[in-house]
Amino acid sequence: MILTGCINTFNFLIMKNIKVVLVVIFSIITFSSFAQQWIAVSPPGYNISDASFSSEQNGWFLARDTSVWYQYSLMKTKNGGESWDTAFTFPNGAYVQRLQMVDSLHGFLKFDKYPEPTKYMRTIDGGLSWEDQGPLSQSNRYFFVNADTGFCDVAHDLYKTTDAGLT
Numbered sequence: 001m002i003l004t005g006c007i008n009t010f011n012f013l014i015m016k017n018i019k020v021v022l023v024v025i026f027s028i029i030t031f032s033s034f035a036q037q038w039i040a041v042s043p044p045g046y047n048i049s050d051a052s053f054s055s056e057q058n059g060w061f062l063a064r065d066t067s068v069w070y071q072y073s074l075m076k077t078k079n080g081g082e083s084w085d086t087a088f089t090f091p092n093g094a095y096v097q098r099l100q101m102v103d104s105l106h107g108f109l110k111f112d113k114y115p116e117p118t119k120y121m122r123t124i125d126g127g128l129s130w131e132d133q134g135p136l137s138q139s140n141r142y143f144f145v146n147a148d149t150g151f152c153d154v155a156h157d158l159y160k161t162t163d164a165g166l167t
Contacts, residue, residue, distance in 0.1 A: 010034075012062050041081030046073075049100040050109075056080055060127055061088065062096050072096040074127045087127040098142070101127070106147035108133075122164055133165050 042048055047064035049072075053059035057080050067069045073092060076087040090096050094113040098120075101107035105126050112118045118141065121130040142165075144150035150161050161167075 004062055041077075043075070043084050046075070049097055050106065052099045052101040054101045054103050058101075060099060060101055060107070062099050062109070068092065068097060074099075076127055088123075088130065098143075100144055102144050103108050106144075108150070109141065120165065 022027065032087075042061065042063075045066055047066055049062045051059065052062035056151060058076055059077045059081060061075050061077050062074050065073065065108060069092050071102040072090045073086050074090075076086045077084050077101055090111070094111060096109055098110040102135070105124055107127060109121055109124045109130070110118065111121050111132075117135045119135050120133050122133050123130050124147075137165075142150055142152040144164075148162055148164050150165060152159050152161075152165075
């Protein structure tokens with residue numbers, strides 16, 4: 001009887017230790033797998049405010065140069081982030097956000113430079129130049145599904161455009 005109790009206690013301790021070891025091994029594998037899946041691809045010296053990729057290789061991000069107050073640039077990659085080039089530099093003092101590229105040529109962003117009204121801008125050449133599309137309505141959010149069709153919310157209503165918001 002005493003021997004059976006000792007064996008049961010011994011088996012219980014072994015099973016408990018095996019569970020602890022398995023949890024530790026699982027945790028190590030999970031965390032090391034996560035670390036291997038994400039690789040930093042942004043260049044140093046920039047604060048990134050928004051990023052948008054139209055494919056695995058083509059991507060852009062809005063970058064604020066940390067050495068200049070409110071100096072935003074649009075950085076572009078054609079090789080999945082292995083290297084980045086400056087596609088466009090916005091006027092000093094502008095606040096640029098909400099970048100959305102819908103393909104390799106067409107994209108939209110929100111542009112704010114005091115005292116001018118907030119507006120949204122559009123590119124048709126991959127970010128090399130930006131066209132003023134006029135004042136941004138009361139909407140702070142918009143989403144385009146292609147170069148022409150987009151949606152925005154204004155005062156609890158949803159609006160749709162089929163001409164990139166020109167009318």
